[in-house]
Amino acid sequence: MTWLLLLATLLMALSFYGWGVAARRVLGVSLGDGALIALGMGVLLPLGGVLTVFSAVSDLSIGLIMWSGVVMGGLRLGGFLSRTRAEGDRRSVKELLAHYAGVLLIFPVLFWLHHRPTAFNIHDDFEKYLKYPVRLLSTGNLKTGFFDGMGSEMLGGMSFLQCFPLSLGPLAFVNAIDSIISVVACMMLVVTVTRRLGGKWWVSVAASSLLWIIDPLHVNVSANYTGAAALLLIYALVLQTESVSRLFDWRNAFALGLACAAMVCLKTTLALMLPVVFGLLVLALSFAVQDRWRWVGRSLRVPTLSLLLVLPWLGVNADKYLALKDVSAPAEAELQTAATAWTPFSTVPMNFGFEVRQLHYTLLVLVVGLMAASLTWNPDLDKKMRGVAAAIGLAVGFNYVFWVGGAAHYFVGFQSGIRYQIPMLLAGVLLWGISPGRNRVRTSFEEGKARMALRCWAGPVLWLSVGLLFVPSLIARGKQAVTLGHLLGLRWVANESYARYTHQIVEASGGRWMREAQLAVPPGASILVWSSFGAFHLDYNRNQIWDADTSGFSAPWLGFPFSASRAEQHRAVSDFGIDYVLWQYAGAGVREEAFFRSDEVKSFRRRRIMYGRTNDMAHFLAELSHDPSRAQIVVDTGTIRLLKILPPGGAAP
Structure with a gap:
């Protein structure tokens, strides 16, 4: 090779x-x-x-x-x-x-x-x-x-x-x-x-x-x-x-x-x-x-x-x-x-x-x-x-x-x-x-x-x-x-366990979890995907995949009402035409609440906007997961969750 x-x-x-x-x-x-x-x-x-x-x-x-x-x-x-x-x-x-x-x-x-x-x-x-x-x-x-x-x-x-x-x-x-x-x-x-x-x-x-x-x-x-x-x-x-x-x-x-x-x-x-x-x-x-x-x-x-x-x-x-x-x-x-x-x-x-x-x-x-x-x-x-x-x-x-x-x-x-x-x-x-x-x-x-x-x-x-x-x-x-096989210049990645974890995501585990979740979605339905398990494992021709990432939450064209009520946020997701949300809520790629309140985030304006919105989006999806009138949990592996978005009013299509 x-x-x-x-x-x-x-x-x-x-x-x-x-x-x-x-x-x-x-x-x-x-x-x-x-x-x-x-x-x-x-x-x-x-x-x-x-x-x-x-x-x-x-x-x-x-x-x-x-x-x-x-x-x-x-x-x-x-x-x-x-x-x-x-x-x-x-x-x-x-x-x-x-x-x-x-x-x-x-x-x-x-x-x-x-x-x-x-x-x-x-x-x-x-x-x-x-x-x-x-x-x-x-x-x-x-x-x-x-x-x-x-x-x-x-x-x-x-x-x-x-x-x-x-x-x-x-x-x-x-x-x-x-x-x-x-x-x-x-x-x-x-x-x-x-x-x-x-x-x-x-x-x-x-x-x-x-x-x-x-x-x-x-x-x-x-x-x-x-x-x-x-x-x-x-x-x-x-x-x-x-x-x-x-x-x-x-x-x-x-x-x-x-x-x-x-x-x-x-x-x-x-x-x-x-x-x-x-x-x-x-x-x-x-x-x-x-x-x-x-x-x-x-x-x-x-x-x-x-x-x-x-x-x-x-x-x-x-x-x-x-x-x-x-x-x-x-x-x-x-x-x-x-x-x-x-x-x-x-x-x-x-x-x-x-x-x-x-x-x-x-x-x-x-x-x-x-x-x-x-x-x-x-x-x-x-x-x-x-x-x-x-x-x-x-x-x-x-x-x-x-x-x-x-x-x-x-x-x-x-x-x-x-x-x-x-x-x-x-x-x-x-x-x-x-x-x-x-x-x-x-x-x-x-x-x-x-x-x-x-x-x-x-x-x-x-x-x-x-x-x-x-x-x-x-x-x-x-x-x-020589020792780890990569040159990422970040202290928190300089260990063998991190290399093993990311190798699994690229080669095996991440792909299996993502593909199994996608199979639970009907062909042609749209999915908003926010995960560090790798959206690159998904079949982009089977479904309309909407990408989500931290930097995207600060995009000027994103008309998502971050400061609004959960009901308005749910309506906004539905208005976008999103049928399902595939969300990673736990695991190594998920930042904890303490990170969002750290000086590294708080000291710089774009970081405050980007991570403030990221934190709010995570809270919105967490609350949405426990609201059966707005969403149904289709898959939950303990790290990623597939939500079916119900139309405003709670009536399933």
Whole structure:
């Protein structure tokens, strides 16, 4: 099985590369081959949106897309090998391998660590993320109802990409996209930029390896490195475009639009970075062109094209957006408490990750800022590189301070804010590629410009020093992978019993319980499913399945009266057209009352809304279970309960 999954991973990477080859040829953009895996994924995301709108996602369509890419990628690699053999240019091959040495050495480790993890997040993954690619392959669409996070926290792009590994392997293989292929894509982007800008091979190896060493705060299968690859692609396209004045020509603008659209499609939290990222790029590079205002006007092509490319995914979730309405006030009044303070230099271990503190990531931001400032004021660099360096440094700093130190208080908390900023922090690694090469620094010494040379080297040295701070984290990740078989960065999952439990849910027990409950529902009836036993075990073609999860309870279009009486809530469920409710009320995936009253929940506004509503929904379903005039218990296993919803008035249909 391991060798088959390795082959599947290589085929997927080759397919994405092949689609990137096709896009580069059609668009005529100046991109190195190392950027083509990321470009290929960006091309497929709008296509996935179109297929999902027309309920056309299936094993067949995924297979056609994948094998088409494999053919295109294989032809490109075959042509490269033929030319190299004919020209006998072994030196260029050795130079290429030297630059990609870090990628070649780390890929086997990545595959071994992530190809079949023994555990998933019982809240995020089992309750939310894993059901979407399964639903896509089963029904071709994402018609999930109104009680889940689809459409708000994500649009479905990542779920579409996860259909590729799911069509080739078991459910546990689904995260190969983010934790293997996307990591490789990020590393290759750093290498190709460094090579194009004349950097030495050891700079490529060091920078690409550092990108992997930094703890990504991995806690679920959502887009993390995949989002970073899309963001790095934006900067790579700018850096590898020969003339700034032609950066926003239609073909370049379309390529940039693909990268921007990919970030939006993958996860909406990534979209929050885009205005700052793109705005700073336009501002910084506008000083490198003559007809500035006309050039700035042409830059509007990128967000326009990006919006057009995102439209299919907005269409996937159109029913939710069309249902936007004012909803009742959330049940959060009793959960409010005094705000906690942001402590960016805290040395207290974080709730996420391995042996890391907020201090680690704050130091990363400071180093990126110092390195960007050094490059911005370096007269040896042209205006484009100085502008991009300034844009990266300012984007990393602003997003970190604003979203982590400021806005995170109103949303999910400071530590979660850092986790959402990982793609932006990883973009700072590109500054190594912009740094002057070793020969230029040596020349500066010979010319007596020792201060300039030291300034050139100060950034990389600081980056390397901060990177070394993450070595204990890397070692801890390796130990957990060896002993437990997974890399979830959460303390409460770092034990063998958790791994055994989640394995049972994926492979056996959870599936049996969920399927047996579904068999008690007549075919064609609608079921609202809220369970961490895995809705991915259900037959989506037998019944209309409405997904429910914690994040969905805070969706703005959910017209459920959380603050109303139980009678009004019962009527609302009936008005939605829900015939049955499959609800997990006990077991490891159910949060206890004490959690909802903890400081972790009370201190941040969105958590208060989300968990306040979650708590209220749980109380409503518990009371509904004991009200025979409104619901009948059909199945009760002691952990999950199937309720038949009676019409208002109590008369059974």
